[in-house]
Structure formats: C-alpha cells, structure tokens
Amino acid sequence: MTTSEEVPAEVTDTRGRVAELLAIRAQVVAGPSEKATEAQRAKGKLTARERIDLLLDEGTFREVEPLRRHRATGFGLEEKRPYTDGVITGWGTVHGRTVFVYAHDFRIFGGALGEAHATKIHKIMDMAIAAGAPLISLNDGAGARIQEGVSALAGYGGIFQRNTRASGVIPQISVMLGPCAGGAAYSPALTDFVFMVRETSQMFITGPDVVQAVTGEQITQNGLGGADVHSAVSGVAHFAYDDEQTCLEEVRYLLSLLPQNNRENPPAVESQDPSDRRSEALLDLVPADANRSYDMHKVIEEIVDDGEYLEVHERWATNIICALTRLDGQVVGIVANQPASLAGVLDIEASEKSARFVQMCDAFNIPIITLLDVPGFLPGVAQEHGGIIRHGAKLLYAYCNATVPRISLILRKAYGGAYIVMDSQSIGADLTYAWPTNEIAVMGAEGAANVIFRRQIAGADDPEAMRAAMVKEYKAELMHPYYAAERGLVDDVIDPTETREVLISSLAMLRTKHADLPSRKHGNPPQ
Numbered sequence: 001m002t003t004s005e006e007v008p009a010e011v012t013d014t015r016g017r018v019a020e021l022l023a024i025r026a027q028v029v030a031g032p033s034e035k036a037t038e039a040q041r042a043k044g045k046l047t048a049r050e051r052i053d054l055l056l057d058e059g060t061f062r063e064v065e066p067l068r069r070h071r072a073t074g075f076g077l078e079e080k081r082p083y084t085d086g087v088i089t090g091w092g093t094v095h096g097r098t099v100f101v102y103a104h105d106f107r108i109f110g111g112a113l114g115e116a117h118a119t120k121i122h123k124i125m126d127m128a129i130a131a132g133a134p135l136i137s138l139n140d141g142a143g144a145r146i147q148e149g150v151s152a153l154a155g156y157g158g159i160f161q162r163n164t165r166a167s168g169v170i171p172q173i174s175v176m177l178g179p180c181a182g183g184a185a186y187s188p189a190l191t192d193f194v195f196m197v198r199e200t201s202q203m204f205i206t207g208p209d210v211v212q213a214v215t216g217e218q219i220t221q222n223g224l225g226g227a228d229v230h231s232a233v234s235g236v237a238h239f240a241y242d243d244e245q246t247c248l249e250e251v252r253y254l255l256s257l258l259p260q261n262n263r264e265n266p267p268a269v270e271s272q273d274p275s276d277r278r279s280e281a282l283l284d285l286v287p288a289d290a291n292r293s294y295d296m297h298k299v300i301e302e303i304v305d306d307g308e309y310l311e312v313h314e315r316w317a318t319n320i321i322c323a324l325t326r327l328d329g330q331v332v333g334i335v336a337n338q339p340a341s342l343a344g345v346l347d348i349e350a351s352e353k354s355a356r357f358v359q360m361c362d363a364f365n366i367p368i369i370t371l372l373d374v375p376g377f378l379p380g381v382a383q384e385h386g387g388i389i390r391h392g393a394k395l396l397y398a399y400c401n402a403t404v405p406r407i408s409l410i411l412r413k414a415y416g417g418a419y420i421v422m423d424s425q426s427i428g429a430d431l432t433y434a435w436p437t438n439e440i441a442v443m444g445a446e447g448a449a450n451v452i453f454r455r456q457i458a459g460a461d462d463p464e465a466m467r468a469a470m471v472k473e474y475k476a477e478l479m480h481p482y483y484a485a486e487r488g489l490v491d492d493v494i495d496p497t498e499t500r501e502v503l504i505s506s507l508a509m510l511r512t513k514h515a516d517l518p519s520r521k522h523g524n525p526p527q
Contacts, residue, residue: 028066028083036107045178045200046244048088048103051138054248055101056092063090064124070116075147082108085116086141089124091133094255097267100128103138106178111141113184114148118155125162132261134171136251139188139201140178156183163190168363171258175251176201176237177244179221189236192360193254193312196227196237197247203230203237232315235349240315254310257324257331258364265365266331273305275328275504282496286373288437290413290444296321296338296371299411303500305329312357317349318342322357324366328504330511333361336371337422339412346418347378348391355394362402367507370408370423375444376416393526396421400428401523405510407503410434410490415443425489430513431506432489435496440484445475 011020031037031047040047046054052061066088069081086108091100102121104111113121128135144152166172167190174188176196180203188194188203196203204225211217211224223229230237241247259266279302286294300323301307309325319342323334335354337344361368377383377392399406399421407430408423419440425432434440442448446467450457453470460466484490494502 024067024083031105032082032107040107043178043200045106045140047107048105048138048140051175051177051244051248052088052090052092052101052103054245055136055138055251056094056099057096060092061090061101062092063088064127065089065120068116068120070114070148072114072116072148072151077147080109084108085114085120086111087113087117087120089120091124091127091131094134094252095267097255097260098131098133099136099255100124100131100133101136101138104141104178106140106142109142109145111178112143112145113141113152113155114145115151115155117145118152118158121155122158122162125159125166128170129162129166132170132263134173134255134258134260135166136173136175137187137191138175138177139180139184141184142179143182143184153183156187159187160190163187167192168262168359170261171255171364173251173254175247176203176227177247178202181205181207193239194230194237195239195241195247195251196230197244198222198227198240198242200244202226231313235313235316235353238312250310254324257310257326262363262365268331269326269329271305271326271329273328276501278497279303279500280497282499286411286435286437286496288412290375290439293339293343295340296336296344296373299371300325300334300336303327303503304334309334313353317347317353319344319347320350320354322354327369327500327507330507331366332507333357333366333368334371335368335422337374339373342378343375344373345375345378346392346395346421347383348386348388351388351391351395351421355398358395358398358402362398362404365404367405367407367510368402368423369503370406370429372408372410372414372419372422373412374414374418374422376418390526392417392421396427397523397525399423401517401525402428403513403515403517405430405507405513407431407433407506407510409499409503410438410440410484411496412437413439413444415439415441425491430510431491433502434481434484434490434493435499436481436493437496438481438484438490438493439475439479440489441479445471445479448478449474 011017067083068085070085086105087102088105089102091098102124172191173193174191178201185203185205202221202225208219208221208224227240231240281302285298300309304325304327309323311323313322319338321336321338377388406423423429449470457463457466485493
C-alpha cells in the first residue's frame, strides 16, 4: 500500500518519467498487497479487476482516475493513501457496445466509500448518462467510510441523485458480489436490475447484530439479506446465481437484450427460427378445462425464438412470469399469468413485480406481449389489509402509461378486474387476440350463476341440478369463445398453432407506432 512517505526518486528525462509511470500503473493493477488478495480469495471472491475482465470484452477496459487518492486526515488515514481509493471506474464494451462500470475493491478500506471514492463514482455515472450507455456497478463494499464522517454520507447522496436522474434514460445494473449494508443498499434498489451471488453477497439496512440488539431476533447475514432471501422473499434481487462467473455471464446476456439508452431500440439479431413456424404442441399444453393447471413456461418456450428467454424475478411472485426474449430476432417483454402457481391469480407481489417490468420495458422501447389466463385478484383479509387495491393499481397504471407496442393474448380464462388490468383492449392494448379456449367474463360461470339465479336455485326441487343448468346457460350466453370478439373487445380468435406467426406479423406492423403522453412534469402513480 502506497503511503505519503513513498515518493519515487527524482527523474529528469522522458524515458525515466515513463518508466516511473509504468511502475505506478503496475502497482495500481497489483492492488494493495498479496495478503489482501489472498484474504479476498479466501472468502470465495474474485478481485475487482478480475470481475471487470469477466464482464467486459477482452482488452476493452479503459480506466478513469486510477491514480486518485484521498486527502482525508485523522484516524491514521493520512498514512494510508492507496491509489484508486478503493473503487475502479472506467468504460469498455460488452458484445461490442460501450458500457460504463465501477467496481468496489474490498481489499482497500473494505471497499468503503469516502469522499474521493464517491467523486470517482459520480464522474463515471455522469459520463454514462452523457454518453447514453449502460452503467454497471460491481458492489463489494462495507458502506460509508466512518473515518471520513458526513463527507462519506454526502457521497452516497450524490450517487442516489444520479441513479434517479439516469432512471429510464440508460440501463442501470447492480451486481452484488459482497456485503452492502445501510444506506448503500438504496443505490441498487434505485437501479433497473439487481444480481446477487449466493453465500458471498448480502444486502440489508441494519445488520444481524443491530437486529438482535433492537428486537432480540437472532439471524445470520445470509438469513437476513442473502441472495436467496432477496430473490425469493423480498423481491429486491432480480437474479441469483451460485458463483461470480455465471452471474457476470448472465449480466452480459441481459445487456444483449437491452438498448444503450431510451432513444434507441434493443439490438435485433437474425433469427434462424422460422417466423411462420407452427406449434402443434400448443393444442395439448393448455387444457380446455379452466380448472386444470399447466406450466406457462412451456407455452412461452413454444412461441419464442429457439425457446430461449431470460426470466426476471424467477423465484419471487411465481404466479406471474416476466421475461425478456426475442420474436423473429426482435426483443420483446412477456408478462404471463402462471396457472401452476396460485392458479395464476394476481396478488400484491405479482402486481408489483409485473408493474415494474412493464415500466422498464416501456422506458427502453421494448414491446410488451401479455399472455392471459387469470381467475382474478387473490381474495382475503391479508391481501385487502396489505393494500391490494393500490398495489394492483400499480400494474394498471404501468400498462395505461406505456406507449410501446402492446399485444395481449387470452389463452383461457380472464375474469373480472384482473382481465381489465392485464392489458385489455379497453386500457390501450394495440391488438388483442384470443384462443378458441378463451373465457372472458366478470367472474367464473359458477359464481355468476349463484348470484344471478340465486332464487331459482334456492326454490328448485333439485338445487344442484338447477345450478348446473344455470351454469350451462350462463356459459352459453355470455362466456362462449366468440362473445368478446363479436363486441369488438378481441381483434381476432386465432388458431393456437399460429400464435408465433400472428405475434410476429403484428409486432412488425406496430414497429413504427408513435404515441405521445399528455404534457406534464410526471404522473403520480399509486404507491
């Protein structure tokens, strides 16, 4: 570790200066000490530079301010002034496209943020916004540098302000590769996507010791804020992986599906999967009986290019699926009810998950395809007291506010308010299709019959027979597959085997769609 005492011997010629520079650069790249590097590896973690090398295309990283050192004094800081000040910043390419990156170096001050450290991050964030290119943070830090006091806290304020300014302008991706505690956790929460690695990364506002002191609860760091907790319980993390290499490879894959900024479209590729490919399997994957379950993932695999997609929040709110994929080489976002989990109902978490995904797609010019098979909103005291009304309204608001091409497809049932909320024609879907197995209604036939024909059923000699007859009559009158199409609420009823072709041709037509929102500072979405 370089100190203020270690001043190179004076040199007078250019060759000597260059040699001096190369020696300093070598020291910067090597890091503080071999011992610190060994300690990092002992935790099962890569160094910051190794992570950058895995993330970026080989040989493309250009570092910014590698020679930056802090100027703080007190508590021994003046004797420890390492180069980089514990954060590596710069730019490079991923799949040939420019990205900006900053990576905490846990070997230096535990990756803690000080004034100089924060200034470097502010600079690279400003550069990313100005250049209109994605920003990736590789987080492995111990929070604010306590020795620098409020100056360190103010540094976080500058990061949060820039996260907010960049929101919806450039993709922001947070990769959690170590601890992230206290106020530091709010920066990842403000970004578009959060990746975590099991066992080595944690996020929490207050650590286990404070939790125990205040509440008496005993819990480990991973139990409180590990990757599995945040990817399956809290919904803070969108993706969780077992190792850093896989995690960073998936970050690269995600970037291949996103535009550089909100003024560009996502990158298209040439697809080898025929656009007119029929799928006979769809006829058997979805049972006609609305009460029978099936896995919506298999439907998605049949429709999209080569069956490949990237699911977002795969383990959280599993009753709805949000995924990025391609159709005929063009990136699309898919929102789909999942009958295999809670029968595909909408609840608080599913509403929040899908609303944020719809907003992200709209911000970055990604068309949205919605696959409906929804029995309604989840009933219950817990849901009502938890605010299902305002949380469900978040999804409604997100769809109504979205100006990207929007296509909805009703596979089977679509009941009540959930049908309206899931991008129905009445809230602005550009095109609405249905399979001949669709059932669109205020509620299921059984419930509707019990309400409408309550007196007839109660007064019948055989109430059950009367109920069955009334259910059949209601279905025949109001729930037959062509009822909505006859009233113009569905644009067409299609053969399931032609779903891929219909969606691709519709997206091609909508590619030049232009829609303006009313002039306003911003909306006031439900919270």
